[in-house]
Amino acid sequence: MSLLERRRARLSAARLYLICDATPGGRPLESVLAPALRGGVDIFQLRCKDASDEEILAAAAVAREWCEVAGALFILNDRPDLVAATGADGVHVGQDDASVAQARAIAGPDALVGQSTHSPEQVEAGAEADYIGVGPVHTTPTKPGRPAVGLELVTYAARNAKVPWFAIGGVDEATINTVMAAGANRAAIVRAIAEAEDPEAATRRLAHALDEGPPGVRRPRKSSEERNAELRAALDPIGPGERPTPLVVAVATALLLGTINLVLAATGYSGKGGAGTLLVYCALMFAAAWGMWTKHYIAVLLFQILLAILVVFFFLFLLRASSVGDVALSFAVIVPAGWLFWKLVRVLARLQVPLDDPV
Incomplete structure (x- = not known):
């Protein structure tokens, strides 16, 4: 199994995706990321829109270390050119950034590439990416000027997306059940964890909600591919000197x-x-x-x-x-x-x- 295949297996098993900058809620990145990973975050995306390359590299070093310890994927936002330098597992691009093909060519053949989508047409085209973000489901200050797509696009993605996808945009403890009821079983979270007083506790509650599903709603069964991916992602290679x-x-x-x-x-x-x-x-x-x-x-x-x-x-x-x-x-x-x-x-x-x- 190649490195990209292993990363895709871990991606397929992932449910909770945290996105934040180098100083979430005005705090050091480590003080939010470490407890969030303990709480159940599977993927972390470092989003530093206005930071210099040096600032991104410094924050990425912290993120990579904690993600490696936790076994989580580390994604860099909108900088495929820095994927190799930061040791990230992949890159996420928006509709106005580099295309998926361009990002993949720059980031390297083993890098994951995610893409934001805001319409049914973009969800369909997102099949070229390794995963997509679907939203913003609700209006959010993280994306000023971007109108909310509502729950209809979530339901559309549940029926038509060809790759793993994450509902994003205003998803928190108050809204996650309705988002899941619309068809989501993965979520990307920003403020609900990054600005939480206790990031670990907030993460555990969100992870539990994703595991349990919305009250009174029967959740679709996981496909055999998803179950196999979860099992593969949980396996570690046997080290050179290790004998179980x-x-x-x-x-x-x-x-x-x-x-x-x-x-x-x-x-x-x-x-x-x-x-x-x-x-x-x-x-x-x-x-x-x-x-x-x-x-x-x-x-x-x-x-x-x-x-x-x-x-x-x-x-x-x-x-x-x-x-x-x-x-x-x-x-x-x-x-x-x-x-x-x-x-x-x-x-x-x-x-x-x-x-x-x-x-």
Whole structure:
């Protein structure tokens, strides 16, 4: 999975988007952004309309650090030329700024590009972006002179938008339920968090509202693509020196099985298959242990198949059990093998997540 694909997966799973400048509510950026991220902000956009490049770079350094700690996406407003220098995950442009194609060419192939939309036609054209903002839903001082689009455009976007979209403009604790009832399940917030006395508490309330949905309104089910994106976004790559506990248990199990079969072959307890069969099985187990220890995807997958076969075999054995000992033996294999199989599913998924590429 490329860096852009990983960013898009995190974007698809995002719900709450904070936008503010370098001094939100007259306070240092860190004093608002850090608690907001703790409260549940998934994306942060730094919007510094009249700031110099030096001021933007200084504020971006703070924003990038806190977003990285929280695992949130960091977006720069209207400056695709500074995306690489700031380490941002992407850029947001308005209808009067650079086009999506221009912004993407300047920001780089791995950068997300978002775009503001204010009409049905712009929502349709927004399919070229990675995400769109839909609004302003209500009149807001953040966009002086921009008339409110109302809830009708929110409903239109819910039915027709082809990319993730965020309702924006006057969305706060008093209006978020009506915006969601109109079809939104993501929101971009400015003043309701940036000017809140307690940004973390305000963020938690807004995030909770987005999770729960408007009272008395049945929310549309998430698509399989959205659910998969949420799962992918929650996965971290396995680091060079990291071996999750289930992987270590699987390696130890394979070594134990290999050793037992080696001992049986050496002592003559070879059964119907003969010593040759035991030695082959022994070699396979040792190879599986080495493959899993070195974190090869195929080794873990094949070991999972073996676990699945064991579970099925002993489940069938359990159905025909004629003694307490047979039942005990069946559960002694089914329970740990089933547990290990389930835990290795996440290990397999993490093995497919590459380490972050440099931006």
